[in-house]
Amino acid sequence: MMMTDEWLNIIECAEELSDLILRSDVVMEYRRASQAVYTDEDLVKAIQSFTVLKERYEEVQRFGKYHPDYNIVMKRIRAEKRELDLNEQVAALRLAENDVQQLLDEVSTMIAHSVSEAVKVPAGNGFFTTSCSGGCGSGGSCSCSA
Numbered sequence: 001m002m003m004t005d006e007w008l009n010i011i012e013c014a015e016e017l018s019d020l021i022l023r024s025d026v027v028m029e030y031r032r033a034s035q036a037v038y039t040d041e042d043l044v045k046a047i048q049s050f051t052v053l054k055e056r057y058e059e060v061q062r063f064g065k066y067h068p069d070y071n072i073v074m075k076r077i078r079a080e081k082r083e084l085d086l087n088e089q090v091a092a093l094r095l096a097e098n099d100v101q102q103l104l105d106e107v108s109t110m111i112a113h114s115v116s117e118a119v120k121v122p123a124g125n126g127f128f129t130t131s132c133s134g135g136c137g138s139g140g141s142c143s144c145s146a
Contacts, residue, residue: 030096
């Protein structure tokens, strides 16, 4: 492949776009939220504990209800997950992650559609998109895939 002026222009535009994204308010908020979570020693310990418990959960899931620790592990993982989910810093981080994902999905869609409207763009989790205005109980009129 030969490097042409057109390719250089595309590369420069891509670098400029990535810089704009990295300097955006959405990404800055994500960084603040992430720093708030991972600089809190107690929260980091809780996350590490939950990670170890998740590994234990996966082991128990291989055998299902026949595993001797099934009930204990299931109760503990639900309790620890709920504790983490209710933490304000973790909740803020999750919201910030969703906002960054939405920004990246929108940028990807704009780039793809600038090439052609026929380009398919995998974007985020289709289950949670809010593209159908009437809701999925509107008798199929929203044409969503749910």
